[in-house]
Every structure is written in C-alpha cells, then in structure tokens.
Amino acid sequence: MNKALTYIVFIAVSLGGGLLIGTNNLPGEWYQSLAKPVFNPPNWIFGPVWSILYVLIGIAGARTWLRGHLSAAMLIWAGQMVFNFLWSPFFFGAQMPKAALVVIVILLGLVLAFIANRWSSDRISATLFLPYAAWVGFATILNASIAYLN
Incomplete structure (x- = not known):
C-alpha cells in the first residue's frame, strides 16, 4: 500500500469508526437528566473536537504503521482505538458511567x-497525540465527576 493510501485508510478508520460509534450511541434523554459538573462543555463541542482528534489519531497511526506494522507502538495505537471505541457504548449505550470510567x-x-x-x-x-491526551484527560475528569454526582 502506498503512503497516501495508508494515510487515507487510517484517517478513514479513525474518523469513520468514531462517527459510527457516535451516531449509534447518542446521549439522549438519560444523559440530559444526569447531574453534571459546572465545567461540562456544551454538547455541540464534542463533534468538532472529536473529528479533529480522529484525523490526528489517524495520521499518527499511519506514520506508525509505515515505520513498523507489528511494532509495540502499533499495538499501543490499536489498543487505544479499541478503548476509544468502547467508551461511548459503555457510557451512553449501556448508561454505565462507572464502567465507562x-x-x-x-x-x-x-x-x-x-x-x-x-x-x-x-x-x-x-x-x-498531545491534544488527544489533553482531551481524554479532561474527559476522564468529566466522566469521574458525572459518576460521582449520579
């Protein structure tokens, strides 16, 4: 696979997977009814932020793949994608903030x-991955706060 196609595939998997998971695990009434901390951002911010992050994640994944398909870094990248895609089904789908935490x-x-x-x-x-780490760090605090308040 050539370099350009590698980048396209990784961005498509990251962004497309995130979009698929997000559209199948919408916040809904349950989420609206939860007590949330004062620093909870408005709902509209999540889509644009995650779209940008998924593109960055895809680029990093493609770069890592091009440097070694079965490297430790590639395994870590794949693992974080699995847990990234698991969070919404646990939090929104199963309505389990503590498990999602x-x-x-x-x-x-x-x-x-x-x-x-x-x-x-x-x-x-x-x-x-630095903006991703910052956002996931913030989301971890937000998730913990929601679990605590509810």
Missing part, C-alpha cells in the same frame, strides 16, 4: 503510553 482511564494510559513510546523515534506522531 474504567474504560477511559485505560484509554488515557494507552494514549500516554503511545506518546512515551513515540517521543524519541517519531516526535511528530507523539506530538499529534
């Missing part, structure tokens, strides 16, 4: 592990 803590750990793994050998991929 476990998922997002693991996700955050994998995101940070990817950054650490790539920092020396592919600083660009590591840097592409």
Whole structure:
C-alpha cells in the first residue's frame, strides 16, 4: 500500500469508526437528566473536537504503521482505538458511567503510553497525540465527576 493510501485508510478508520460509534450511541434523554459538573462543555463541542482528534489519531497511526506494522507502538495505537471505541457504548449505550470510567482511564494510559513510546523515534506522531491526551484527560475528569454526582 502506498503512503497516501495508508494515510487515507487510517484517517478513514479513525474518523469513520468514531462517527459510527457516535451516531449509534447518542446521549439522549438519560444523559440530559444526569447531574453534571459546572465545567461540562456544551454538547455541540464534542463533534468538532472529536473529528479533529480522529484525523490526528489517524495520521499518527499511519506514520506508525509505515515505520513498523507489528511494532509495540502499533499495538499501543490499536489498543487505544479499541478503548476509544468502547467508551461511548459503555457510557451512553449501556448508561454505565462507572464502567465507562474504567474504560477511559485505560484509554488515557494507552494514549500516554503511545506518546512515551513515540517521543524519541517519531516526535511528530507523539506530538499529534498531545491534544488527544489533553482531551481524554479532561474527559476522564468529566466522566469521574458525572459518576460521582449520579
């Protein structure tokens, strides 16, 4: 597979998977009824933020794939995608904020592990994950707050 196609596939998997998971696990009335912390952002912000993040995640994934298909970094990248895609079904689909908190803590750990793994050998991929780490860190605090308040 050539480089351009690799980038297209990874971005499509990240963005398309996120869109599919998101549209099948909408917040709905249950989420609206929950007590939320004062720092809870407006609902409209999540779509644009995640769209940008999924593009960055896809680019980092493609760069990692091009450097070694079965590398530890690629396994970490794949693992974080699994936990990323699991969070919405647990939180919104199953309406289980505490279980979703476990998922997002693991996700955050994998995101940070990817950054650490790539920092020396592919600083660009590591840097592409920094906004993702910041957002998932914030989302972890938000998830924990919602679990605590409810």
